[in-house]
C-alpha cells in the first residue's frame with residue numbers, strides 16, 4: 657500500500673482531540689501508521705534547566721509534537737479543504753496525486 661501523505665503536505669486533523677487543526681507534515685512513520693504534524697498534538701515537557709557551553713539556557717518547559725494516527729488526518733485541497741486523495745495516470749504513465757472531489761493536483 658502506498659502512502660498518500662508525505663512529508664511537507666498540508667493536512668487537517670479529522671478526528672481526535674485536535675480536530676480541525678491544520679499543519680504541515682514534519683515526518684511520516686509508515687510502520688506505525690502515524691504522522692508528525694507541525695503544531696498538532698503538542699505535549700509539554702518539563703525539563704531541568706541547564707546552561708549550555710555558550711552560556712545560554714536549555715530545558716525548562718518545552719513543547720514538542722507527538723505523532724498522531726494517519727487515519728486521523730486528511731490532505732487539504734486548496735478548494736475543498738480536507739479531502740480524500742486519489743491518483744490519476746497522466747499520458748506517458750506519470751502518476752499524479754489528485755483531489756477525489758475536484759481533480760486538482762495535490
Ligand SMILES: [Zn+2]
Pocket residue numbers: 733734735736737739755756757758759760
Ligand atoms: Zn478538491
